[in-house]
Amino acid sequence: MATQAEPDGTARPVPGIPARRLWAPEIDFGAIRTELGTPPDFSAEALAEAAAPPADHPRIDLTDVPFVTVDPPGSRDLDQALHLVPDGDGFLLRYAIADVAAFVRPGSALDRESTARGVTLYLPDGRIPLHPPVLSEGAASLLPGQVSPAVVWTIRTDADATPRDVRIERATVRSTAQLSYPEVEAGARPEALTALAAFGAVRAERVLARGGIELDVPEQDIERTDDGGWKLVLRAQAAAERHNAQVSLLTGECAAALMLDAGIGLLRTLPPAAPEDVERLRTIAPSLGVDWPADATPGRVVASVDPADPRGAAFLDLAAALLRGSGYTPFTDGAPEQAFHAGVGAPYAHVTAPLRRLADRYATEICLAIHAGTPVPEWVHAALPGLPAVMAAATRRANEFERAVVDLTEAVLLADRVGEQFDAAVVDVAGEGKSGTVALDDPPVWARCAGPGLRAGERLRVRLLDADPTTRRVRFARA
Template identity: 50%
Template sequence: MPRRHIHVTGAAQAPLRAALRALRTELAIPDAFPPAVLAEAEAAAKAPRLPDHDATDIPFFTIDPPTSTDLDQAMHLARRADGGYRVHYAIADVAAFVTPGSALDAEAHRRVLTLYFPDGKVPLHPAVLSEGAASLLPGDPRPALLWRIDLDAEGRRVATDVRRALVRSRAKLDYAGVQAQIDAGTAEEPLALLQPIGRLLEAREIERDGVSLSVPEQEIVETDGSYSLHYRAPLPADGWNAQISLLTGMAAADLMLAAGTGILRTLPTAPDGAVARLRRSATALGIEWPHHVSYAELIRTLDPRDGRHAAFLQDCTTLLRGSDYTPFTGGVLPTPSVHAAVADEYTHCTAPLRRLVDRYTGELCLAAAAGEAPPEWVLGALEGLPEDMARGSRLANKAERACVDIVEAALLSNRIGETFDSVVVDVKEQEPDVGTVHLRDPAVIGRVEADGAPLPLGERLRVRLTQADPGTAKVLFAPA
């Protein structure tokens, strides 16, 4: 999943769109599936392996962006007699369609992730599955991994179970519509319960010193050859929905740890240098960050509807670097075992249509819940999965960084020669006259070259834009 969500508008022949097409060519991003893979996907879509358990009586619903059709998750929320809550969370059962060792399986291991670009996506699975037969679209029954997670009245987990089941979604909802219903008081249960459950889970996150980034979506709008930047701030419903996914990821990690075999998503604590750089970005954007205030505390005070805060939240995604997938067997707890942002053991398991590892964690959790050994095809792949995911993540991160560079070059392309207020957020150790500046308006980051003069790290610097070309994805400044 992308850390930063960027969308572009404008004609297909516009320089920004052309630069993004060229980037996909440069990175050798596949533009189509091989015929054998498409044939297998078509056959699997017509004859999936269906589970015995029928849960189509549960009225599930999905919450996604309005145009999304690759729907991994559906939920149903209910009250329990003891004052707690029951979360039913259905996850698309990709293993019902993909046979281990098949061409479709091999292609998924080659792609690893759905790749997101500002002008579209490159899917992990063919659309006949990811946007059709395997997607939890409303209407027809679908095979799924059905999670049942019971919470007490304070939002703490008291019971977890997962099994294969046939489910049927009743409604495809979007964030804005959900928020409007909840705000107006017109949402009925089970949808209305998203707010109290989400708030309880957010309170538990604060309690364990975890942090969720409410990263705004960026939209780049092209008008008459120039570009402007707009943010879409996440709604509270976005966060409540994300908390259900986090809840399931933590429950899955606990199941695997209890069984002694699994794979965790881990993230070390951010190094001091990364946090120091982020403090300099805060200074550049005029955001007060007292030294006695922790990163997690600061994040909770930010308003993604504020453009400065939105830009800072985008920059906060740099602290997610260093995340990894850590397998374990024989009951030996891996080191590290905790995801620093989640502040608990955690795994990826809720997006198998878009992320390869989730198909495997789903199978490991099914086996753990049933008290059985995991399938051999899962155990055989466990050791190699981290490198598969790392390879896919490297490509996704490279594409994301390049997309940000291209977009920022487009935003500044008609402003060469202008001067801007900035803060020097990085300086190269071996080349102290070369570094990185963060502008306040527009909130972009670019390279600065001072032609022999050492750059003042952490200090304000007036800079002049000397280059901004979306075709080369290069933004360059010099001291003014």
């Protein structure tokens, strides 16, 4: 059952998200690959390079630190391993990141072919990896018991998670355990996670206090059933997942600070919400039962909303307009004009997922050079101007795959139920209520719906008009 966090970080069932889920037989996701296009297989040259030993960089030995990884169940491309413990009144974080640059030689076939991919694409029946699995799920992955090359961030913070000492260096590490979010939620607490819950709560409050915005909306996921079919589930982030995300966010903020001080880097940026978008959301809040105190920031209000409530879900859907315009900003001669990430509430950089995201390899090398007081490698300089376009195209492609997969699954699940009625909630409207989007209670489908008179947040019965797996179209009308 989906969960959401209480203020103390514990999890509770999300009301309104039913345990019963609809099942479907085998779904052919290959048609999506054909339609949207996938990169060619890695060349023999790239595969050989991926299987070669890593570059012989100087490293410190941190194999005695009992790092652990925390990821979704079944993950093999493990970018991050952490060790987070109390340190006086504050925290001591050691964060090991897969050292992908040690395996990918600049200008090589592997470099060119991973650049053409940009990101790992995830589909229910398999992934289209950024790097060959022999690297991303093998030698470079921080698998338990494996001695691995890594880039380790060591960050000491004050009680409010403000960094006061930051180091980044190449190291050799050995993860002691691979944990999943459900396992951590169930109580797995090795030494490495001693301070995770406390750190995550302090960090989340710090982000809100400086005006950051985090949308915690349950996501549609497709999962295998025990008998080989597929089911559509609505998954809310567990507390452990949110706390773990704060580790990555703090590291990205430290990376951004290094880059800005040095006048060279690659930031992940997001402009502040447009005043008219904030005012539009503030105006509609009362009609959706959302309290917006006069002195409350948008982030505080968003954090107070229950995503399981239909009116809350509608409000959060509208709040997504506050987080438009993200991108990558390279700079080589002083701080750029746009250096802020409004969602994080601070400058921020992507450095913690290099197995799955191309930009992180470059940003990490910049930080290593800055901290060591050495010049940033020329291959990084040369690539910086083109990286925003590469990452924008890769992100767009990933979003297309994700939407197509969900649309196809919804259409297959509902194909034999045309004419049936369902309980739903309206999450947005268009054309003065003549049409909109509804979220079904069961199965957890979001689809277009015809009015008339639709109102955001309204509970209603809808009738299924069409569910076509060929076009991946699902349509409803007010019953």
